[in-house]
Amino acid sequence: MTITIALPSKGRMKDDASAIFERAGMKIVAVGSDRSYRGRVEGWEDVEVAFLSASEISREVGSGAVDFGVTGEDLVRESLADVDARVEFSARLGFGHADVVVAVPEIWYDVDTMADLGDVAADFRARHGRRLAIATKYWRLTQQFFSGSHGIQLYRIVESLGATEGAPASGSADIIVDITSTGSTLKANHLKILSDGVILRSEACLVRARKATHEGNPVIDRIVAAVRAAL
């Protein structure tokens, strides 16, 4: 049986992932030209590589169409329901660090915790005639964190696919849930992270689809062991 590993098709993520696999003794070479979307691993006949976009990788691992994928934990947890039953985070790769955080306007001096935010959300409607609006592309993570972990129900999500930090200033939302690595973009937009508002500390991971056919397959264990040893 051939094992398929999905890797990012471009950018820093692609280079960093390739470097780790090379250190693991799994040098990845493109099949055909450099820009090909298929690859193989030198000396590993039963392994093939698919170069995909980061969001496709989480979907393909989730459905089991590929066996392994390298992508951000945030994307995997956002795109899959019941994530821990469907995939295994086999190794954290130490690059692509970013936190998914809840950030509110700096000027909200009275809001520093999720409990504060819950208070504000609870009577937002009575005061402002509408629910507290959150701009984000992380629907699932936001719902899990707000309702699941903090019992906050009364808010509305406003989908935002880019420049989310600008939403509170432009008036399209009150607060945001977004990804940040240094926090400087948030600061530049006069936003602050709540003290207990880190939803997820994400980084690039080697993710395995939980498939019955993996049971007792020595190649699976060898890949995981090789990558872990290279970290």
Add this chain to the structure above:
Amino acid sequence: MPLINLPAFAGDLLADFERLKTLRVDTPVIQPAEPFLDMAGEDLRRRIFMTESETGESLCLRPEFTIPVCLRHIETATGTPQRYAYLGEVFRQRRDGSSEFYQAGIEDLGDPDTAGADARAIGDAMLVLAHRLPDARLKVTLGDQSVFEAVVAACGLPAGWQKRLIHAFGDQKQLQKLLGELADPKSPGVFGPEVERLAIMGILEDEERLVAHIAGTMEATGYSTNASRSPRDIARRLKEKLELATTRLDKAALSVMREFLAFDLALADAPAALHQFAGRSGLKIEDALSLFDARVAAIAKVGADPGVIRYRAAFGRPLDYYTSLVFEVEVEGTPAVLAGGGRFDRLLTLLGAREHIPAVGFSLWLDRIERAIALAGSAK
């Protein structure tokens, strides 16, 4: 168009509704999604079936009837009081059971006699269930958020804490967590460095200076043009938060609150028990109790068997438009809720009604009733 998947008893149920002098209404299956998400919160999104119109309006398959019936009432500018009945399919993903199922019920809008209307809602729900399940012993659980609100207010807690507790009512876990925090405040609240700076500068004690400072900062950062919360909103909440942080519920008040939340007794015994409790703990909650007493008396008057109704003080629904009465009806010894209802005096204004319209209603889970009928039949 007669639907072949209608429960067999649908016709008899509608005849009951007619005898109860209600107006049968139908609402479109495809509804605007906004009002449901606005009232129930973002969590509902995962459970309803959404789509979009050609012009980008969010639509959904009707997940329940109360909101559409109320919206229809507002749109058609029908006078009150008005009692509506409905029976139709609703669409909602559930943990158990199919995600398309029938619900029926009554919404009673605008009756100023709250106790009477409450009692009638409970009585009607019990009556139509008894007609479907003549041999079953029904069990009714009744709760009342307004009594809880009165107890919280009488305990003398600051407004911020009252809001938190009332908001958590019906959510046992959250409520117990808050009471724990009140008894034993672990953290004095988290305040940012900016707030500490303001405290040192003495701006924090002076609301006017604080408002001016916030307004000035908003101006300087270019945030003010679209600010959703005004400088005064922020200043007031900051003051509330300072109180939240320094409040500690003394042991006596905490045990009063816990004693109240533990009440679970026959409805007939509840008025006397609540008055004794209020007297014993020195709480001034007469107003809320007199409404409660009037409802208990009205329930006896509509002929509902008070012997099968229990009052549970902690029983509530964590939706912010329910204001006082909530109730559920089950068959004794089975876990399925066959009917659920309550008073939602805030909902019509939230949905855009210009005047205040008190409202109470209930809905029946027809698929569960069908199952209960089948179970009763096979037991014979």
